[in-house]
Amino acid sequence: MFFGDINEAGRSDPHCREPPRLPQGRRHSRDRSGWRSQIGSKLAFNQQKVQAASYSDPEILNFALNLEYLEAEFYAMATWGTTLVGLGVIDESETTGPTTGGNMVKDFGASPLAFLATGLRDDEIDHVIYLRSALGSDAVKKPAIDLGALGYGYSSVDSWLKLARQFEDVGISAYLGAAPLISSSTYLAAAAAILATEAQHSGSLRAACIQNSVTSPAVDSKDVPPTSSKPFDVDKNGLSIPRTPAEVLNIVYAGGQSSGGFYPAGMNGSITAQ
Numbered sequence: 687m688f689f690g691d692i693n694e695a696g697r698s699d700p701h702c703r704e705p706p707r708l709p710q711g712r713r714h715s716r717d718r719s720g721w722r723s724q725i726g727s728k729l730a731f732n733q734q735k736v737q738a739a740s741y742s743d744p745e746i747l748n749f750a751l752n753l754e755y756l757e758a759e760f761y762a763m764a765t766w767g768t769t770l771v772g773l774g775v776i777d778e779s780e781t782t783g784p785t786t787g788g789n790m791v792k793d794f795g796a797s798p799l800a801f802l803a804t805g806l807r808d809d810e811i812d813h814v815i816y817l818r819s820a821l822g823s824d825a826v827k828k829p830a831i832d833l834g835a836l837g838y839g840y841s842s843v844d845s846w847l848k849l850a851r852q853f854e855d856v857g858i859s860a861y862l863g864a865a866p867l868i869s870s871s872t873y874l875a876a877a878a879a880i881l882a883t884e885a886q887h888s889g890s891l892r893a894a895c896i897q898n899s900v901t902s903p904a905v906d907s908k909d910v911p912p913t914s915s916k917p918f919d920v921d922k923n924g925l926s927i928p929r930t931p932a933e934v935l936n937i938v939y940a941g942g943q944s945s946g947g948f949y950p951a952g953m954n955g956s957i958t959a960q
């Protein structure tokens with residue numbers, strides 16, 4: 687069933703891995719990756735502010751959890767017309783604000799892409815559950831989210847493709863940018879497993895954009911939109927392109943300093959401002 691019951695989402699799968707438990711309170715320098723040299727002056731300034739502090743692994747994974755909340759809400763709304771609270775994945779007390787905007791995409795179930803949307807939705811909900819479980823009591827609550835921040839994504843399957851592609855490629859770049867900042871090899875492996883899943887998501891959406899002649903514009907100067915001549919979001923070496931937390935925040939806050947765009951009250955946790 688394309689838009690099946692939430693309980694069919696695979697969480698009883700015996701092959702599901704148990705989330706690792708994060709060590710508490712580990713901090714380290716964030717200056718290990720060398721990606722600082724890759725960014726321009728404005729973003730370098732923003733990044734310095736993010737890099738001014740060092741972050742623990744839970745703080746870094748909570749940054750990822752904020753993004754997973756957004757992705758999961760997006761797919762839940764587009765395919766089921768509801769939210770994580772509506773589905774019972776989290777309850778109201780595990781949020782700091784509502785998820786608003788967006789709607790169920792009309793006739794999505796009849797689209798050849800319905801199977802893809804179903805898989806994306808289930809994976810993103812599972813990512814929320816996985817990270818929340820791994821973080822335990824350190825997990826941040828779901829922030830207020832405005833799914834309609836860009837004014838598109840829900841009027842048609844093509845509009846959904848346009849926004850979904852952007853979400854997935856930003857998500858990949860966020861995990862890639864955060865990976866060198868993670869201290870624990872156990873949690874780096876967990877983040878890598880999620881990153882690989884996000885890469886599958888991106889690849890399928892980029893192919894769908896090209897095959898359906900859907901334009902999904904670049905979200906910033908690093909973004910490489912899918913075209914028939916450039917199907918993948920990679921640099922000249924065929925490598926995925928990382929973004930710093932500041933660069934990610936600049937996109938999802940729609941240019942806001944500490945809130946805006948998809949997060950009208952900002953993200954939750956320690957990495958919340960450009």
Ligand SMILES: [Fe+2]
Binds near residue numbers: 809810884
């Ligand atoms: Fe995800």
Ligand SMILES: [Fe+2]
Binds near residue numbers: 757810854883884887
């Ligand atoms: Fe994804």
